[in-house]
Amino acid sequence: MALDIKELSSNKSFGGYQKVFSHESAVTKCEMKFAVYLPPKAVDNSPCPVIYWLSGLTCNELNFIQKAGAQKISSELGVIIVCPDTSPRGCNIPGEDDGWDFGSGAGFYVDATEELWKNNYQMFSYVTAELPEVIKKNFPTNGKQSIMGHSMGGHGALICALRTPGFYSSVSAFAPICAPTECPWGLKAFNGYLGPDKTKWDEYDACKLVAKYSGPPLGIYVSQGESDQFLKDGQLQPEKLVDACTKACVPIILNRDQGYDHSYFYIASFVDDHIKHHAKFLKD
């Protein structure tokens, strides 16, 4: 596995550095970009915990670092923030750029099994295995990590944590797609990447995974804006996740925030709370 990375940009931010890198991924078989915020502690080469951020549909590695305003609290708490892209890109797969909710910018954090997509669209393995190795090799990490995300990336954070018991210390999400096997976005993506056999889909549905989770406590922390259009449209369904957690006796905190929508203005308003939540679980 090639763990070499190439620095594309570096900007000083709150005493640390906001950087963007690219590398040749052996898993997705294409060049992948990711952003890394290094707090002052990491710049001084002291080992830090890592929080992974998974973005939503249409996003890439830049949205969170430009719009969420998470660098200040990350600087203060000494956590590294890693933001991968949301899909492979430029793979010359027929139709990869045709829609905003499938293909480029919409990898859905699954390992595709369908012929057209399986060579590149291995985002689950990329996020949970290859990328953490790349981060460990290149930055001063202390072996602890958590994961969070937004919308499609909230779904991604939940399934990554639920499928790898013990690997992540905690998981949180803004407006996650909680039941992708039962909403329009998920149906399109899972049918496209995983094919029509729905038994395979359950492996990437947070509600189904919670039902059989038996690992250590995950500190699931979810924020959902009450004025989110996609909540009204039935794409998110946080009530199903709460039901599944209740039935499985898995603790979950669900914040329902009145008046907030699906935008980064919502994320920015509460990202400090999420990172402080993770910091409690990431303490040495």
Next chain:
Amino acid sequence: MALDIKELSSNKSFGGYQKVFSHESAVTKCEMKFAVYLPPKAVDNSPCPVIYWLSGLTCNELNFIQKAGAQKISSELGVIIVCPDTSPRGCNIPGEDDGWDFGSGAGFYVDATEELWKNNYQMFSYVTAELPEVIKKNFPTNGKQSIMGHSMGGHGALICALRTPGFYSSVSAFAPICAPTECPWGLKAFNGYLGPDKTKWDEYDACKLVAKYSGPPLGIYVSQGESDQFLKDGQLQPEKLVDACTKACVPIILNRDQGYDHSYFYIASFVDDHIKHHAKFLKD
């Protein structure tokens, strides 16, 4: 003067609302957009002070609200933030979209006198007269305002404050173009908008205006990143502003921040300090 505005977007942010509006400007004779952050205090209809933010070259009314992360401190301190666009747009002036440093996105906050531009490019009057009237009419203001900006917008903030003694309570800037009559960006813009008679240029050069300023104290507060490429290129020249202020006995605070560049990552790192600075001057 038409003071009616049209709401283009509204997103809840830190308990207040980040909104974007358009209106028909009588001064620039085109539709202008601007962004307004309303802190919870303003949402409750209590009068608040206003801070105007002027953006730099290529920007519009959105860059600051998406990238600076100023909503949290503005929410806490109860200040309204107003971000106008950086130029008229869509005026069908020959060449208006040909360059990134002249025309659209590059109004330089002057009132143009050259034939081609003078009908629309009246950004000084727009920012210091028409827009404040629009804000006063439509939002709960308390009559006090300050002004700040970045790069071309830092120049804009300085000249707006220096030319209107008493109107703004304080002025601050990130990496301002301090001596536009003596740098490549300024020479191109002033020649294009104001014509070859350089005596007219001095009215829009902060260093020249400081020399003859006789209004109330302005609390000039400037931040300059030491690793700013445009500082090295001679476009910014903060030392000339400090010299001019020293000679004129006008107090100025210049923060030189090691390792920081010209980007919004720099602005985000110190915007709280700037807004707190203004809040001291804006107290009832």
